[in-house]
Amino acid sequence: xxxxxxxxxxxxxxxxxxxxxxxxxxxxxxxxxxxxxxxxxxxxxxxxxxxxxxxxxxxxxxxxxxxxxxxxxxxxxxxxxxxxxxxxxxxxxxxxxxxxxxxxxxxxxxxxxxxxxxxxxxxxxxxxxxxxxxxxxxxxxxxxxxxxxxxxxxxxxxxxxxxxxxxxxxxxxxxxxxxxxxxxxxxxxxxxxxxxxxxxxxxxxxxxxxxxxxx
Numbered sequence: 001x002x003x004x005x006x007x008x009x010x011x012x013x014x015x016x017x018x019x020x021x022x023x024x025x026x027x028x029x030x031x032x033x034x035x036x037x038x039x040x041x042x043x044x045x046x047x048x049x050x051x052x053x054x055x056x057x058x059x060x061x062x063x064x065x066x067x068x069x070x071x072x073x074x075x076x077x078x079x080x081x082x083x084x085x086x087x088x089x090x091x092x093x094x095x096x097x098x099x100x101x102x103x104x105x106x107x108x109x110x111x112x113x114x115x116x117x118x119x120x121x122x123x124x125x126x127x128x129x130x131x132x133x134x135x136x137x138x139x140x141x142x143x144x145x146x147x148x149x150x151x152x153x154x155x156x157x158x159x160x161x162x163x164x165x166x167x168x169x170x171x172x173x174x175x176x177x178x179x180x181x182x183x184x185x186x187x188x189x190x191x192x193x194x195x196x197x198x199x200x201x202x203x204x205x206x207x208x209x210x211x212x213x214x215x
Contacts, residue, residue, distance in 0.1 A: 001030065002037050009038070013116075018045045025051035071120045072210070076145040078184060078191065079111035081154040081161075082129065095153065101132075107153040112184045114149045124185040124192075134175035140166045141182060141195050143208070167195040167204040174199060186210055 001024065009015060018038055024030050025047050034045045048054055061068050086096050086103040095105045112125045131139055143165065148158040169178055178199045185192040194205040 002033055005034070005038065015043050018043065019054075020045060020047045021051045021054040023052050025054075067121075069121065071118050072186065074113050074115055074117050074119050074186070076147060077111055077115045077149055077151065078113050078143070078145050079109050080127075080182065081142040081144055082108050082110045083132070084108050099132075107155050109144060109146065109151050109154045109156070109159065111151075113186070115147065116149070119186040121186065124183040127182045129180045129182060131169060131176050131178055131180070135172050137168065137170055137172060138166050139169055139180055139195070139197070140164050141193075143193060162208055163206065165193055165195055165204050165206050167197050168202045169197040169200060170202065171200050 005018070018034065020031060020034060031045070031047060039045045050057065083104050083106050086105045088096075091105040095107060096103055097106050098104070110127065112127065113119055129139070141164065142154070143162045144154045144159050145162060146156065146158045146160070148156070151158050153159075154161070167180065169180065171178070178197065181196045181198055183192075183194050183196075185194075189210050191208040191210045192205065193208065194203060196203040
């Protein structure tokens with residue numbers, strides 16, 4: 001257990017308190033070892049009242065009132081696969097492609113939230129996009145997650161494709177000047193993803209289990 005916590009501490013910064021809960025919290029040996037290894041002026045080790053049943057009590061409280069949890073720490077980095085204008089100063093040549101609009105960078109991981117970020121419930125994160133082509137009537141948004149905070153491209157070994165959401169954009173009179181609004185809302189235990197074609201009002205949405213193995 002101590003070794004596992006050491007590994008977590010190396011990844012997560014700014015820890016000020018470690019709460020010991022569950023059955024092992026009743027072990028005096030474990031508490032002493034945790035205090036010896038991790039207690040300091042910057043971080044304290046605490047065992048709450050009824051520590052052995054804290055997890056069960058928390059689950060029961062959440063079942064009665066889901067709003068009791070106002071924020072979560074994200075286990076992954078979440079975003080979508082997109083493309084952007086190619087910048088030779090920051091993009092590798094292997095990602096350079098070209099079409100009628102000129103050179104562009106492919107497989108870009110546009111991140112909505114980073115690993116270990118605190119995610120507040122009910123506060124959607126928004127991004128806006130444009131169609132790639134003037135006559136494009138459908139826009140696909142492949143959703144990815146990563147175990148790294150700085151993955152730049154979706155073919156990084158840390159990235160995992162969850163699914164793809166496609167929104168219809170039937171009114172092509174405005175060409176490429178059509179706003180597509182994408183939101184990720186990390187409410188409750190779900191990641192709610194929605195893509196809206198602002199011009200037509202068409203939308204597509206999906207719910208994904210937040211921070212669990214998919215599917």
